[in-house]
Amino acid sequence: MRDFSNIKIGVLGGGQLGKMLYQEATKLGVHLNFLEKDGTFPTTQICKEFVKGDFKNYDDVLQFGKEMDVITIEIEAVNTDALRELEQMGKQVFPQASVIELIKDKGDQKEFYVLNDIPTSPFFTAENKENILEGIEDGTILYPFVQKARRDGYDGKGVAVINSESDLSKVMDTPSIIEDKVNIGKEISVIACRDQKGKTTTFPIVEMEFHPTANLVEFLKSPSDLPQDIQDKAKKIALEIIESMGLIGILAIEMFVTKDGEVLVNEVAPRPHNSGHQTIEGNYTSQYGQLIRILAGLPLGDTSIICPSVMINILGAEGHTGQAVYQNLNETLDTPGVYVHLYGKKLTKPYRKMGHATILAPHLDTAVERANFVKSTLKVIT
Numbered sequence: 001m002r003d004f005s006n007i008k009i010g011v012l013g014g015g016q017l018g019k020m021l022y023q024e025a026t027k028l029g030v031h032l033n034f035l036e037k038d039g040t041f042p043t044t045q046i047c048k049e050f051v052k053g054d055f056k057n058y059d060d061v062l063q064f065g066k067e068m069d070v071i072t073i074e075i076e077a078v079n080t081d082a083l084r085e086l087e088q089m090g091k092q093v094f095p096q097a098s099v100i101e102l103i104k105d106k107g108d109q110k111e112f113y114v115l116n117d118i119p120t121s122p123f124f125t126a127e128n129k130e131n132i133l134e135g136i137e138d139g140t141i142l143y144p145f146v147q148k149a150r151r152d153g154y155d156g157k158g159v160a161v162i163n164s165e166s167d168l169s170k171v172m173d174t175p176s177i178i179e180d181k182v183n184i185g186k187e188i189s190v191i192a193c194r195d196q197k198g199k200t201t202t203f204p205i206v207e208m209e210f211h212p213t214a215n216l217v218e219f220l221k222s223p224s225d226l227p228q229d230i231q232d233k234a235k236k237i238a239l240e241i242i243e244s245m246g247l248i249g250i251l252a253i254e255m256f257v258t259k260d261g262e263v264l265v266n267e268v269a270p271r272p273h274n275s276g277h278q279t280i281e282g283n284y285t286s287q288y289g290q291l292i293r294i295l296a297g298l299p300l301g302d303t304s305i306i307c308p309s310v311m312i313n314i315l316g317a318e319g320h321t322g323q324a325v326y327q328n329l330n331e332t333l334d335t336p337g338v339y340v341h342l343y344g345k346k347l348t349k350p351y352r353k354m355g356h357a358t359i360l361a362p363h364l365d366t367a368v369e370r371a372n373f374v375k376s377t378l379k380v381i382t
């Protein structure tokens, strides 16, 4: 076995996920290198030895990767041609380039689920708006439905819920998938992990409540109180996905539990995810620590919960664009069990993810109560 502390691990991207990955890596004495444009990003503000470059650029990724033993990502929008080339050269790319390519396209992702018998809502693919309008006209597409851009959507951008004819102006003119609108009971997330030897585990299931307009997670609750059989079903599906992808790394799987108790896969992300932030303080091993272990060839950690927790995103307030000011931070930090993470972004704008807070309490109800207090108290203004 290589001495893990000498393995050169490169990360494409230097956002907040990279920052939290870096913070966990330092605990184990693992050194990470980052590729990012400049020193203003959440990670590059604290990790000064980053390499300047664009993770979307073939040459930049190739040059950066050549110096590394293992390459990983903190964002999917990376140049996968260069990653394929690096794999050819014998570099370890986790998650693998083929998995990143599959996940970048929501149409390919959905086809993968169908091919592998993974439950997901029925769908069509459409080339453009005209195609969708024709489908409605000839009765192949029925209201209500959800349109999703095949590529480059995130945090609800690139998703349109079309309930009736009056929503038709929201239809996007882009290659898309058209899904049945699911009668959602709960939205949940399971993070699955697979190490270099093929050993797997999952984190306990969490429940997510979304902001109605911003489409960002408002409240994340850990653990879920869904019936055990539904939780078991969701974990089984999560392991089936990570194994059929052959992915090495961590995979966040967002699922819908319908009002009838059916579990449907919505989408996945092959990297640390917003739905795993609370694992930093709430679980024995965090999602970041787990990824570091996998990259360094170390054993998987215990994913169990230490204490119930709630995670809330700290978002830029509506009507404020400019230099960020954190209002009522002292009152927030005075609240028991509250861990505040500020990402160090200088500029705020409405709904920009500026940080998050994890609230731990012996009982979930208490954590929810305190999270409500933090949510109504801490504001990011200008």
Ligand code: ADP
Pocket: 121, 146, 148, 153, 154, 155, 156, 157, 158, 159, 179, 180, 181, 182, 183, 184, 187, 210, 215, 254, 266, 267
């Ligand atoms: P993004 O990649 O932008 O996160 P998602 O596919 O997760 O997009 O969709 C964003 C949100 O839209 C989901 O969390 C869910 O609330 C809602 N949504 C997505 N697909 C459906 C669907 N088929 N039926 C009902 N609601 C949906």
